[in-house]
Amino acid sequence: MSVTAAAGFRAAGVAAGLKPSGKPDVALVVNDGPQHAAAAVFTSNRCKANPVLWSERTIADGQLSAVVLNSGGANCYNGPEGFQTTHASAELVAELTGGQAFDVAVCSTGLIGQPLDRPLLEAGIRAAHTELSPDGGPAAATAIMTTDTVRKEALVTSADGWVVGGMAKGAGMLAPALATMLVVVTTDAVADAATLDQALRAATRTTFDRLDTDGCMSTNDTVALLASGASGVQPTLDQLTAAVSAVCADLAEQLWHDAEGAHHDIAIEIAGAASEADAVEVARAVARSNLFKAAIFGNDPNWGRVLAAVGTTQAAFEPEKIDITMNGVKVCVAGGTQFGAPSTEVDLSGRDVHVLVELNAGPATATVLTSDLTHDYVHENSAYST
Template sequence: MSVTAPAGFRAAGVTAGLKASGRPDVALVVNDGPLDAAAAVYTSNRCKAHPVLWSERASADGHVRAVVLNSGGANCFTGPAGFQLTHATAELVGELTGCGAADVVVCSTGLIGYSFSREKLLDGVRAASAALAADGGDAAATAIMTTDTVSKQAVAAGDGFTVGGMAKGAGMLAPGLATMLVVLTTDAVAEPAELDAALRAATRTTFDRVDSDGCMSTNDTVVLMASGASGVRPRAADLHAAVHAVCADLARRLVADAEGADHDIAVEVVGAASEDDAVEVARSVARNNLFKAAVFGKDPNWGRVLAAVGTTRAAFDPLALDVSLNGVAVCVAGAPGEDPALVDLDPREVRVRIDLHAGGAEATVWTNDLTHAYVHENSAYST
């Protein structure tokens, strides 16, 4: 169901032939209203793909009627023809759905610097438009997959309204934002500013705290559209809660499907002087290749955790640091604690808990282990 779970939306996913695999590769999500309120956040990478440059402007006024997405090419560093293709795609969606091109968000994913067929993409958009259906959420979620092994969908029910969402993302997963395309929909009645507040609050603690491999994409887009079709105007807290629930669900699914990963690792930092400190420490550990390789090998090498903590500017005393791995307190007050041999790293989910003993703030960043399969998948992506 995902993006078509809330009332007022139709979606479709079709095969345009952009992918060599012959799998579906063009998706379309249309907001039939009555509202067209929207909010969006984009990659903070300064090398932005053409669709991001386009969509930033299209969504800036808080109104979006449709989102068109393609896999099979990122349309990034593809020259002027690449931007023209994004523009033409938006124009075509506008014609087909009865809105202006400036109300259309465009998303692309795939290889950077690779130009794909203009004709195939535009034909795919026409086919997707013809296939739009009120139960098209599954098809759309499938069509945005790249190296994803499963489609990622989530729904949260509010009091009289619904939030739905779909996501793609399996590699180049690091924030601001993790590499992902995410479309969220709701039938709540809400102003663009309310959607923006709910979306930013949710992404800050969900998608922005997924850091699979430390690599930030050029195409990340998260867009939230409200149709108002439920007729219900939720309280801000209720809207925030539902949007957060869907984002958290999708973010967890991204980690669980990260390319080549054997483990999902929650790096939990507590006792920090500030939330910024907690995030900085958690991210430093989440990006430490040596620690990530150790988790793959089921090696409870807590020294690598501390070596990563020591590279941060966070407030802490090295001789006060505690580290536990899956509940075993392997380091207490900066010295060896319980026997690391007690740590069971067989389960897919691993919890590293670091207590800085410097305050009351905390944060969790999710990452994955560094595996042979990660190296394998990413050593021959474009060839």
Template sequence: MAQTGITAPQGFVASATTAGIKPSGKPDMALVVNQGPEYTAAAVFTRNRVIASPVKVSRENVADGQLKAVLYNAGNANACNGTQGDVDARESVNTLATKLNLAPEDIGVCSTGLIGELLPMDKVTAGIETLTAEGALGDNGKAAAHAIMTTDTVDKETVVFADGWTLGAMGKGVGMMAPSLATMLVCLTTDASITPAMARTALAKATAVTFDTLDIDGSTSTNDTVFLLASGATGIKPTQEELNDAVFAACSDLADQMQADAEGVTKRVSVTVTGTTTDEMAINAARTIARDNLFKCAMFGSDPNWGRVLAAVGMADADMDPDHIAVYFNDQAVCLDSTGAPGAREVDLSGADVAVRVDLGAGGEGQATVRTTDLSYSYVEINSAYST
């Protein structure tokens, strides 16, 4: 049994192939199959109102708390393709259902890549043929994680070993990432025996403090989907809390991997806000800082320009005392009572990790951390010639 990724838990097999959807000729389709005996499933989807066709299909199919397989493709988002996009997403699912002898309603589907191009259905159909061919499905979690990459430079997997049961996961996502219910494609699998309600609860709790607080560029995708699939193959029934812990650990690990591989990243920056009334206010303020391009450019330049933190946070929807804000870079005070602290301009930010802490000076127990990155030449380069 593989010890990483989605095929680590019992009851799950996967396959991957190169269907020719990506112009690069790299692997671009993957399939995850839950072999049971249980088929519990839950999902969270993008909050964007412009949603991709596969999201519509997946949302319908997971509503009953059960899925037996999920089909993935990279290189084409199948978003903004009108009714033809919906038809193509359903046809992919129907083709796979026939091959696997499943009902179409028991299949989820995820796409990622360029928005606004029709899926090349001949390639997708041939890809499904390969993914389901004799001997294709097996302990191929790593190959599946590799096939769902877009501008990712490394595949992203994790596994959590619990008390007699296991939770595995894969994910992709390095750009168009901002707090939403989910902000990327992620698939979590477990061989524990859980109910759909337990799965939904664990997923909602974990994503709120992991993927929801990861903000690379303030842009929210049309395709974001996080699935949690449970086979029950171990027969072990964890408590809600045990499940929550495992799902959180996996989501947190994947979120870290996404931050580390973010488009053009040279700095991993965490922004923690305290000293305001509620957690919601703290997250508003942390997001406002994390999305500020001037702040992000300063991080790229290893420039301890704390004034930009104050200028950014002054626009945030959060209780604050504008005369008593404190800012710390890597635990060194650079601003106290909204004024520069001694040595503030000499703080060394040349390392790859920067921890920013901001106390808004309004008292209160509100606290939140957002993970973000710097804004580099590479981010601009990667994103200035994507579709053409």
């Protein structure tokens, strides 16, 4: 039940006509309390969509009573009307739920630069409000899908009775910091806004921020965490961080497996780095190499392209000490100065690909999740708006 698994939350998802397909496109998540503490993180893109500009302000006081989300339009770069539409939708949710507009976060996803139809959106919000239900999580998760092929939900239940649930959407423009990705995580734990903020930032840093399917950073990314306190249980920061991280990791994996056009799910693991930052930098460089990603699409264990990508970074390493293992076969030993196993021993016929790069420069590790570069990716992204 995802976003409504935690006590104190109701949700709904309806078809408002924003999507030409007629599929569900407006979702509403309401926190019935008793508490309304919240935290959120947003895209680090400096060109932000209207709902991000709005939601950044609403979260400033650490309180959210509701999140309204729409697919079928990013509400981004579409003139002054766009921000007014975001504002009006928050006002409408506040009016319907008896709260304040400044406690309503707004999220939008879809095409950039197009007007968002305000009358359709407002009618959808009214319909969603009438359908709010403690069982509405799946409907809400469905209504935020764009090119997603499956809805994404996750749930962690603690031993002492509180839960963390979440929903996510995202299939393209997936890159840190954060992806075109809308995520709402809810909990019935008792926690103040500062604690929620710490837990959420710790969770996203090692989950969504390490998902980089196509190197493209979105204008709309939002991850919100709302706490109702309805369980009456107050976990420690570590307990809360662990649960939120588990839900975020689960959702990030679902986004990864559903990346646009991907034929292979590629985990780039860097070991032996001098620092975690170095490991992330190197992993990201490999994850963004179009030549490497195209080779994996062709089931070609072209480790030379991995090493070429590693060489573009500023991380601490000596080229002649790098080992590369692909799906368990060590194909590159000591930066190619010694012969490794033949590339023909690497089996890339399955969907899962694991690339281990051992820098042999220190103790730190990091893994970045990416996808191969395929004809389907090119097709989907050259034809998306036409």
